[in-house]
Amino acid sequence: MTAGASYHGQPVIKAPVWTWQIPWYFFTGGVAGASAGLGYLCELRGDDALARRAWAAAMAGICVSPALLIADLGRPQRFLNMLRMFKVTSPMSVGTWILQGSAASTAIAAAHAWFGLFPRLARVAAPAAALLGLPLSTYTAALVTNTAVPVWHEARRTLPFVFGAGAGLSAGAAALIGADPATAAPARRLALGGAAMELATTTLMHRGLGEHGRPYSQGRCKHFDQAASGFLAVGSALLAARGSRSRTAAAAGGVLLLAGAVSTRWSVFAAGRQSAADPHAVIDPQRAGIARGERIGGARTEPVARDAAAPAGPAS
């Protein structure tokens, strides 16, 4: 559907300037966030071996994440300007604070889990890391959906679940790699459940997007999306069939699932670029909304007699 006018086929909105670091950041943030939860819960359950693996994964994720984030900045040395304020309207601001909190608490919790350091602090830090890990895993969806990019914005109700599921599966999958299958059942369940959920929510998201979802069936985005489904399906099958017996199968399944989670994030990222680059992705749904009478749009053809005293500033 590319009927109707555009300006020489030029995009209406600007494509995100973010580079490769950002989809990876979505991934590492998810790994870190959900792994902290896994670690904490395993600790609660007394499964220390698995907990340590999870805390390690969380630690790795939380170390890489800010590095990726900073590397993507146009002026990395000004990263600290992020901490000038806390803005609820800016998921990036909120996320930065979550990331700070997560980093601090995860570090302490991991240090405790592995080396027994800071036992008192860890009592607070571990649950804090687990808790902060949850929004850390999903806020990135808020970050991208809170933009004018149609394929993102219109997925605002579903994308967080895709990212949440992906975080869960990543944490599970990460913990599986190299672990003894016998003791890794929770991780396996998490990985399998997460994978199923990611597939399901992704499908839901695509459906819900309708016309907006066109990028997922085009270009780079489509390839990432297909790769994700493939990785997830094969990984899950392998894991389900042999994951409880073979260490190698578990590891391979885990790697495949991780690849699936990464691919999903890349497909979402690519979808944003493609959607922004297509003027009709922006114009057509807006036009349709106006045609359906749901919205009045930005233009008006009838002159109105204006009350000279009416304020023109913001309503508040």
Place this chain on the structure above:
Amino acid sequence: MGSNMAEQHPVGFQWVIEAKERGAKVIHVDPRFTRTSAMADRHVSIRAGTDIAFLGGVINYVLAHRRWFTDYVRHYTNGPVILKPEFRDTEDEAGFFSGWNPDDGLYGIDTWGYDGTGGETAGGKTEQTADVSGDQSQGAHGMDLEGGEPPHYDDTMEHERCVLQVLTRHFARYTPEAVADICGCAPEDVVAVAEAMAENSGRERTSAVVYAVGWTQHTVGVQNIRAASILQLLLGNIGRPGGGILALRGHANIQGSTDIPTLYDILPGYIPMPHPQRNPTLDTFVAENGPATGAWGNLRSYMVSLLKAWWGEAATEDNDYCFGHLPRVDGDHSHYAMMLRMLDGGVQGMLCVGQNPAVGSANSGLMRAALAKLDWLVVRDFQPTETALFWRDSPDHEDGTVTAQGIDTEVFFLPAATHVEKDGSFTNTQRLLQWREKACEPPGDARSETQWIWHLGCIIREKLADSEDPRDRPIRELTWAYPLEGRDAEPDPDAVLAEISGCRADGTYLDSYDDLQDDGSTSCGSWIHCGVYKDGVNQSARKKPGTEQNWIAREWGWAWPKDTRIIYNRASADPDGRPWSERKRYVWWDETSGSWTSLGDGPDFPPTKAPDYDPPRDARGLAAIAGDKPFILHPDGRGWLYSPTGLTDGPLPAHYEPQESPFVNALYGQQQSPTRQTYPRDKNPYHPSDGVAGADVFPFVLSTYRLTEHHTAGSMSRTVSYLAELQPEFFCEVSPQLAAERGLRHGEWATIVSARNAVEARVMVTDRIKPLRVQGRVMHLVGAPYHWGGVGIVTGDSANELLPLSLDSNVHISEYKVSTCDIQAGRRPRGPARVALVDSYRRRAGVRE
């Protein structure tokens, strides 16, 4: 018509928008749909080079439907004047006027005059020579009329030899249908434009015509404007508010540079340059060039005052006020004539100041070849231009036809100060001088022209200080003392302006040219500017905001002559001196004070001359102009529907095809303007026109023009990042139909070929260019902006590689606006292959020179 005002004069165009907001209708007649057309109420697309036909159609409509403004025409124009019985029109002579001399290719004009005049015009010519066309084409001209009155006239305008009747017969064949077939418009377009003009003229309303180089750059350039003058005079639109013919001038001060000319054949204030043989003395000069009646009747005063301004003390009655010091025009020294002479080895050196002929002049290849014949060349510009670098980099170097080693010209480059780095005035389209102050000092070695020329003059004078040679006297005796100021010892431009404005022997300032004397007691550098330094005040520097005065804004700048904002404004009142209408009130006769009064402008008329003033038979000068004759520069005070003198190519406009045209002249047997100047030679071959073998080799019309984003030859815009990026590449505009015919793809490349050269351009396929149906065939236009060259941030082939030299004989302007070409898809060949391509076209078209 003939201008793209929104694009080329955007700042002036705000007033068109303003007028439109107040209800004015805007009509744009242009081969292309431009940014001006986009703002117009109606756009009429016509074939380039057919304006006389179109305007002829409009004039014919006005005449045939008796839509002219009778009272105005009868009293204010030469419509009633009876012409000589010997006069023959193009009707009778198959496209020629009487007096055609095929051997010289020139007209003798003695049959063109008013009946009863002696055959001699005051311009002094019974037979013109295009070589010495100066005193015919510019400035003073006219005829001797007793008491300022034509010997015979018929106020009923029914006499068959009266101008109005001659006009009616002349334009009768310009029917809407005939015109449409020539111009490629619809007959209704002609009628609609004529109706709109007629409807919007008369007592209550006025219409204005605006033109620029879309009209002038033709072999019939001057006659295009003459046609508009006829229309405007018939409709009573001259000398009245909202009327007129506005020439949109080119470079910021191009008007100023014709008023105080950089032209070879006139002196300041349009005084003709003397002729070597015929003007040995001041008296013979004045007798030949100054009609006795009208404002030119005082030519002697203007001339003597000018000589006093230039040679001061040295100019005395005994030595004819140094009249002998003036140079003489001994031939055509216009730009192209000079370049051709250069090509033939007749010019040793050139000072090229503020010009870039290697890109801006037609047939750039010929221009470069000419430059290569120079011993030395000085270029004064902001940065080295294509002209300054022609010896090193040029398309010819790329083609391998010349090498830097093969060019012996020694080139000097002198950096110039820009307009913001010097004080001075700009004169605009409306004759308004506006003073501008220096914003900063020029950088490095850059200097203003004034500074450079003055110091150069000093050095020359120093070298000649001891010379006894009489030929050095003009330079040694020149008044050359100005107060110097600033870092660079710059002559004070205020002092220069004061000299131009003029003063009496006692040093007191003059008010207007009425004060000028012929006895050496006044000096004045330019009679039309007399008074610009009135009361010792730089009047052009007045800048009282428009909000603090009425719309005439008399206290903003200064307009020549006599600070008159609307010239010939006596015509804004009826013959009895009453306003034509309340709406159009401007200047009128006030019975009680016995003087002309106005809304704020000064009368362009003797202030106390009553409307019923009837000059005595022996009156001279302005005294010979009757109280109801507004056109005081003419010896009869009338506006000239018919030009008995002043033009080389005929007293009336007639449609001729351009030098190169895919069509035959459908109106007359004569194809092109008989007096056009052509220079057939190997470097300047012409394409065959329709009907001649080979015409189909160059089947398309090529027209060149400007873009808002660039300036002329481009060295002021292609070098400026903010402009360069806006139009980065040379492109051509073609219609979708031509694109389909020639396989041209939007955004890709095309090669445009002429017998002169081949250039490549990006293709812009656009509905704004329309194929026109002319003489039953479809005509295609290739449009090309001419701003590109080899130097700058953005570079490209130059359109002027393609054009031939063919000139209007009145003013020697080249026909940049029409020639023919072929166009092919794809980039042009490089190196010798380009030469071969052009050669193959030449062979096919059968052109050898």
Place this chain on the structure above:
Amino acid sequence: MKLEVHTWPATYGEQAQPRMGFFTDTSICIGCKACEVACKEWNHVPMQLQGFTGNSYDNSVDLGADRWRHVAFVEQRLPADATDGGSLVQIAERGAAIDAGVQTYQEGDGVRWLMASDVCKHCTDAACLEVCPTGSLFRTEFGTVVVQEDVCNGCGYCVPACPFGVLDKREDDGRVWKCTLCYDRLRDDQEPACAQACPTNSIQFGELDELRERADRRLARLRDAGQDQARLYLADEDNGIHGAGAFFLLLDEPEVYGLPPDPVDTVRDLGSIWAAAGAAALALGAGLAAAVLGGRG
């Protein structure tokens, strides 16, 4: 749900100024690009050479880090005399002639050339400002939206947040740039450079209240004159950005000029965005718990 985030002009207390803005009347734009050039000169915006685009006379493509004013050129075919009468049949015939690929002008196809100068809208609800994590984007005392170049860290969030595609990152510099509504000039009581350069007054600068009244009068006049394509864009507050500081009179649909027909400030949906993110976080928590704790049974 709509989160109120605006505190302007209250934040400025005594120093608050009337809200200033632009009314760009494209019906009198002659496409001279003086506004583009003036903006670049005044603000030292670097050159951005993009070559010949073929987009009519527009070779500067769009708004971005290096182009804060952009003049759009749209060529349209339309039946001749479409606006000044002619019977419907005649118009239809001409239309048909156009589709059939008319040969010449006499046969009556017409063109329309629209020009419009675009700029940052200085939205009332400015997504760019709202999503900026550093506070680099802020609202001035004139109600305009400005990037503080000494604060911006180039996070790029504002870029896809703007529903008009105004902002972009300057590659070699790392920060984002856009129209400041000539904040420096406003503080000196001067008109913005672009408006001052505009010869036809297509760009009108002033107090927003006054401009909106003027625009309505203009629209009424054009409609009276039969210009039924004329419309005001973003002049009102009932749209998705709650009105703009820079609004336009257009002669065709906004998208023809590259403007979104129904721009919406993404932050309007912030409630549902956070709600979904929160719910997903909880769901993740539940999933984790189920996986780890639920396995026992």
